[in-house]
Amino acid sequence: MYDAGKIIAGLVIFLVLVTSPLWYNAVFATTVAPPKLVLPTNGSTRCVEDTATMRASHMDLLNQWRDEVVRQDQRVFVSPLDGTRYDKSLTRTCLGCHTNKKTFCDACHTYMAVSPYCWDCHVAPKEES
Amino acid sequence: MDGSRRRFLKVAGLSVLGVAGGASLKLGAEQEPATALAPELEPAPTAPLTARRWAMVVDLRKFEEHRSWDRCVEACHKVHNVPHFDNRKDEVKWIWTEPFENAFPGVEHPYLDPEDREAPVLVMCNHCDNPPCVRVCPTQATWKRASDGIVMMDWHRCIGCRYCVVACPYGSRSFNWRDPRPFIPEIDPDFPTRMRGVVEKCTFCEDRLAHGKQPACVEACEHGEMVFGDLEDPNSEVRRLLAEKFTIRRKANLGTQPEVYYIV
Numbered sequence: 001m002y003d004a005g006k007i008i009a010g011l012v013i014f015l016v017l018v019t020s021p022l023w024y025n026a027v028f029a030t031t032v033a034p035p036k037l038v039l040p041t042n043g044s045t046r047c048v049e050d051t052a053t054m055r056a057s058h059m060d061l062l063n064q065w066r067d068e069v070v071r072q073d074q075r076v077f078v079s080p081l082d083g084t085r086y087d088k089s090l091t092r093t094c095l096g097c098h099t100n101k102k103t104f105c106d107a108c109h110t111y112m113a114v115s116p117y118c119w120d121c122h123v124a125p126k127e128e129s
Numbered sequence: 130m131d132g133s134r135r136r137f138l139k140v141a142g143l144s145v146l147g148v149a150g151g152a153s154l155k156l157g158a159e160q161e162p163a164t165a166l167a168p169e170l171e172p173a174p175t176a177p178l179t180a181r182r183w184a185m186v187v188d189l190r191k192f193e194e195h196r197s198w199d200r201c202v203e204a205c206h207k208v209h210n211v212p213h214f215d216n217r218k219d220e221v222k223w224i225w226t227e228p229f230e231n232a233f234p235g236v237e238h239p240y241l242d243p244e245d246r247e248a249p250v251l252v253m254c255n256h257c258d259n260p261p262c263v264r265v266c267p268t269q270a271t272w273k274r275a276s277d278g279i280v281m282m283d284w285h286r287c288i289g290c291r292y293c294v295v296a297c298p299y300g301s302r303s304f305n306w307r308d309p310r311p312f313i314p315e316i317d318p319d320f321p322t323r324m325r326g327v328v329e330k331c332t333f334c335e336d337r338l339a340h341g342k343q344p345a346c347v348e349a350c351e352h353g354e355m356v357f358g359d360l361e362d363p364n365s366e367v368r369r370l371l372a373e374k375f376t377i378r379r380k381a382n383l384g385t386q387p388e389v390y391y392i393v
Contacts, residue, residue, distance in 0.1 A: 070283050073276065075177075075339055091318055121284065121321040123210075 035111045038103035048079050048086050048093070059116070062090060090122050099125050175341040180359035182278045183333055184388040185347075186370045187251055191354040198226045198249050204349035205331070210322045212309035221303040223331040224253040224346055232379060233391075251355075253346075254301040254331035255379060255387030256280045262293035262302065271328075278388065279333045289326035298383055302330045333357075360388070 001007065016023075047054050049061065065088040068074040077086045077093075086093050098104040101124040109116065192198060205211070205224045212221050226249035230237035237246055260280050263273055270286035271293055273279070294302045308325045316322065320336065323329050334344035342348070347357045358367035367390075370376070376390040 066285060070281070070285065073274070073335075073339065091321075120324040123316055123318040123320075123322065125318060 032111070035107040037107055038100060040097040040099070042097060042099075044097045046081065047097075048077060048081075048084075050081060062094075062118070065090075090118065091125075095125050101125070177341055178338045178343070180277050181361035182359060182388070183256065183338075184358065184360040184367050184390065185253075185256075185333070185344075186356045186358075186367050186376065186390045186392065188354050188356075188370075188392040189248070189250060190392060191352055192251060193244075193248050195352050195354065197350060197352070197354060198251050201251060201346040201349045201355065202226070204345045207315070208317055208320060208337075208345045210309075210313050210316055210320050211329075212305075212312035212322075213314060214307075214312055219306050221305060221309065221329065223303075223329070224251060226250060227252050233377065234380070235382075236377065250391070251346075252299065252301075252379065253389065254280060254333075255299055255385070255389045256331075256333055258386035258388060259384060261296040261298065261385060265292040265296045267292065274335075279335050280330075281335065282328070282330060282332055284321070284323055284327050284329065287327040289328065291328060293328055298380055298385065299387075302328050304328050 054061075065077065069088050075088050077088045078084070079086060095101070101119070105124075202224050206213070206222075209223060211223055214220055229241075229246050229248055229250050232250035232252055256279055258273075258278065260271075260273055262271055263280060266272070267290060268286050268288055270283045270288070272281055272283075274281050289304065291304055294304055305323050305325050305327055310316070310322050313322060334342070334346075337344060344355075344357055347355045356366050356370060358365040360367060362368065370392065371390060374392045376392050378387045378390055381387060
């Protein structure tokens, strides 16, 4: 091989550069503490579904509610936990308990770097200062 | 061979019973505290208003008498977070007034009482039985609800192509050229705003009907200037008015079958 030294050196530099984010993080990274959610203060202890389900798939539930309310006019959600009937409404039902978008919704969404577009139209309740 | 199959079926049957029984026991056990925790949950929502075919009757005489057009417009625009733009180019409206000759072209003539000819007519989406806006919508963001004939809007699905704006012969549809939020005088958190790039219009207050309330404009009319009801119900107030009084519809010759009737 001609110029083996240059080629191998080049390859080594290339590999170091390509993997540099990994090295950088291994040396300098600080772990970001996972968000701590502020739970409702109105005495509610129970959501429409159990905590694990809500945590993992609240977005699917909200999409399902949206389609059922807008397109099929089905507005009552019967909780599988205890059969309680809820109005399928982000602003009335969800935000009725989780009154602070900043400390509940945004805390996780910012941590996960997702930006749902619910709030382009739906109105978040006024935050208490 | 036979013996082993018998044994297998026995074991399988027993285990199915066991698992099902265990699961139901467990469910029962979990449900006990749940009912005890229920008080913070909302009571069942109020009974919705339903019909087989919603329609509106607008009494122009009563409007002229009480001059209450603005009150209806304001009531509607307030509860639906309709923005107010100062220029006609960006204007968004669900319900508004037109001069008689614009609302009913071809019906007016030069010898009408000038007061009648220039009197405002309250106009809105006609919730046509044959809605041209629905035919042209490429995403089914607007559609005629089969259960009660309301021409619905799904703002989640509207892509802002504005075909419907062109198709509607009544000018009932407005496009959000700009972000409407800064132009809403007072935002009602119970109703969403819209975003830039979607079309909006009157929905016969389907959200209010679902919660057992009359449309906002009808509620704002204190003298029965507008009446809302079921066309398919022969005993309804709208049917009584249509039978008793002479009514006209806007541009009925186009074949859209508008469902807003005007007592002239």
